[in-house]
Amino acid sequence: MQGLTAFLDRHGFAGSSCRPIRNDWSARKFYRVVRHNGDTAILIAYPDDPDIYIPPGHSFEDVVTMTPLMVRASLPVPEILAQDDGARLILVQDFGKKTIHDDFQNYQQSIDLAVKIFKTPCHDWPLIPYRDGHVYQAVDRFMRYTLNSAD
Numbered sequence: 001m002q003g004l005t006a007f008l009d010r011h012g013f014a015g016s017s018c019r020p021i022r023n024d025w026s027a028r029k030f031y032r033v034v035r036h037n038g039d040t041a042i043l044i045a046y047p048d049d050p051d052i053y054i055p056p057g058h059s060f061e062d063v064v065t066m067t068p069l070m071v072r073a074s075l076p077v078p079e080i081l082a083q084d085d086g087a088r089l090i091l092v093q094d095f096g097k098k099t100i101h102d103d104f105q106n107y108q109q110s111i112d113l114a115v116k117i118f119k120t121p122c123h124d125w126p127l128i129p130y131r132d133g134h135v136y137q138a139v140d141r142f143m144r145y146t147l148n149s150a151d
Helices: 002-010 060-072 107-119 132-149
Strands: 017-020 029-034 042-045 078-086 089-093
Touching: 002 017, 002 042, 002 078, 002 089, 060 078, 060 089
Parallel strands: none
Antiparallel strands: 017 029, 029 042, 042 089, 078 089
8 A cells, every 4th residue: 555655645646545446357456546625536556467367458558558549539538647657556537436337328328429439530549459368267257256156
């Protein structure tokens, strides 16, 4: 936690509270950071070991590469407020308790967003390598979790 505190101190969140929030089945850890004035951000801490499973497109490198491109294209993603490449920490804008599912409740908005994504010029965007092993690792984790929790 000491490294997280130092990172937050360097980026304007000194003295803020930092509460863990649920993760997404990956080894990343998520924290909601709350300043004394109530402003919030989300801190994402990535594991040091590159062999630990992170869903494709969600690795530290993929996020810091693709997020600025998506923000410039006005796609609804949280902006990166700060990052530390060595410590593998990213501080992003907090969308609150809203989830991507909330954005897709309205069918027409979903269609509009899909069209916007489709029309976004991305010919100069870097390709994120697809690593087939990730699919098998995710299925394996799901099966082990499901079968073990059924006992």
